[in-house]
Amino acid sequence: MGAFDVRDLMKADAAASATPDMFGPARSGTRVFHPLAERIAAIPVKPTLSPVMIEGLVRLLDVLAVVGAGGLIYWLYAAGTTESILPYQITIPALAVGALATFQALHLYHVGALRNFIAMAVRLASGWTLLFLITLAAFFFLKIGDQVSRVWLLGFYSVGAAALLGERLAVTLAVRHLTRSGRLERRTAIVGGGEGGEALIKALEAQRDTGLRICGVFDDRNDDRSPDLVAGYPKLGTIDDLVEFARRTKLDLVIFTLPISAEARLLAMLRKLWVLPIDIRLSAHMSKLRFRPRSYSYFGAVPVLDVFDRPIADWDIVVKWAFDKVVGTLALILLSPVMLATAIAIKLDSKGPVLFRQKRYGFNNEQIEVFKFRSLYHEMTDHTAAKQVTKDDPRVTRVGRFIRKTSLDELPQLFNVVFKGNLSLVGPRPHALHATASNRAYEQVVDGYFARHKVKPGITGWAQVNGWRGETDTEDKIQRRVEHDLYYIENWSVLLDLYILIKTPFSLMTKSENAY
Known part of the structure; x- marks a missing residue:
């Protein structure tokens, strides 16, 4: 599908006249959106080019x-x-x-x-x-x-x-x-309605060739300061709705129209949005504060202040993709004898399939399936990882203990890297859907936990080579693991990936005390 205009959808969709009280609580674990937001999120989006x-x-x-x-x-x-x-x-x-x-x-x-x-x-x-x-x-x-x-x-x-x-x-x-065909669009959400939002939208529409495609307006306010229609664009929900909207559909950019003086409100919103893999900008169009020209970036002649940039973007994505495919293919070829021997040992040790698939969180909180060698008895296999493997866990087979200790059970994830493309060689490990620390979900333990999903997850990572692998039975362990993951995201380079890959086998031999 090519480019779309949300205003055309409004004309064609009678449900676009819904009022703000149509936002409701989660229904079966899923947020209830403005009907137009649901429709926009359901539109297939072609991959765009930077x-x-x-x-x-x-x-x-x-x-x-x-x-x-x-x-x-x-x-x-x-x-x-x-x-x-x-x-x-x-x-x-x-x-x-x-x-x-x-x-x-x-x-x-x-x-x-x-x-x-x-x-x-x-x-x-x-x-x-x-x-x-x-x-x-x-x-x-x-x-x-x-x-x-x-x-x-x-x-x-x-x-x-x-x-x-x-x-x-x-x-x-x-x-x-x-x-x-819409391949050069930057799908954009505006945060903040009222006069500031309307002035920004009109200024952007007056520019030529910005490439911005406004999907809608989001605002936590439900009073006269934030009407349901802003410069012809609908208000689609609150900041919480925006987070879920960005999970469901491709969103490239968020522009805040709030004044810098609204510091507390701005920080509260950014606290929710920084976990998303998107660019975040603060409009300087109506601001009376003036910084040095190099402090601004521009959409046409409209100035904005950069707040957050999407990590590993533009040419970095191409470089990392090529690195994964080339090195991943070589690793798959070189390690195929080890993988074959592991598969035979698993088959001889216990009944059941050699491989199993497990649901994990991937890029932007998407659910993905990763391949692993089976290390548990088949009748005790835990596909959702509802219960973490602990020391001397009776569910683990004899071969399973060895391959878990040495991380050989992770080698089939090379298929995810080379063929499916939903994993990278290096990145934050893809945690299971129901993983917990001290009986609390990871996102409840660590503030901003989902920020580690701003990049594609990896087979190994900065946390793993620094000893933070295996069981996360305490809140401190998952906290430290996430800290290392975020450090990797902010400091990524091909050399860092190469260093982690080289260091991984050595860390497996010296830092495996938490791996059961």
Whole structure:
């Protein structure tokens, strides 16, 4: 499905006239939403592409176009006829870098600019021409003009311009198609109704090419300060409703319209929202406070203050995905003899299947199924982990004790990483649905527990290599584990993932006192 407009849904849906008292208590464990919020959440959402990634790909295409044009003309005309190839080897990459800098200065990488080919083509041709004039001037003052063919320079300029314009035309067509299909949208919720919310929405709608798609307004107030309709958009619920709404459907951005002076109210709302894997911004559109320009980010000309950023976003997602697939596949191949031997030992030790599936919490609190080697007697298998395994637990088989102690029972989760994609090699461990510490659910023990679900869970993690694995029978243990998980999320890098993977087998040998 392509882009949608919530106001069109309001016109088509008679239920959109529901009043705020339709928000109700949970029914069978599920919140009751405004009917329109239910309908929006039920709409299938295609995966979106980050503008940062689009801009990065265009930069790469520009470099390839420039280097390709210069290399092609050299091969067709100058190869074998020049005394030295060095001036060409320096000029081509220098012009590629210069093109990137020039086009960046001319704002030719913003997604909005990529949609308008005519205006972009004029600025691109002007920048390319200016770059060549600067190059000619550099050759003149350095007195090296006689070392480079003038015909090659003219051909490089002409073919390079044609290549860049052709590439940008293709990019424009692709970006327009992605825009029509809703693949470049940032699904946005506005927090705070009334005059502030209305002013922000009107300011955003006055901008071109922000890519924002407003899904609705959320506000804890139910008085005249927060009407049911704000600048044509419906109020869909409270902050608690917003948290559940973001769990049910894809949401990229939340913008607060509250003034900074409403510190207590703002902090109370942020306390509920920071566990979500979304960007959170504070509108500075109506604020009388003025910070340094670099303190703001902008949607068009509308200033906002960055509060929280989604972790592992844009190109980081691509890098982590590639790392998981490549390293995960290699690990699956190298460890296949160990996995085969483990499977045989389980089969010989007790009756029942070798593998079992267990429900766990995954990214953004989604329920996922993870594979594990069976370590309990089949008739005592606990698929929901309602009861944690303890020391000398009679449910554990002889082989089960060994594979749990060494974490060999987790190896089938490589299938989740490589084939299903709902686990990462490294990340917070996916806790079972009914896991408890001191007979209390984890989210009741640790404030902000669900913040660890802002990234994809992993087979191993920072908490595990620091000794916080195995049974979590006390509140302190789960508290420390979550602290390590949040540290990992805030400090993620490929090098950290690699360090954790290398350290994992050593930690299994030296820090397994809590693993039963």
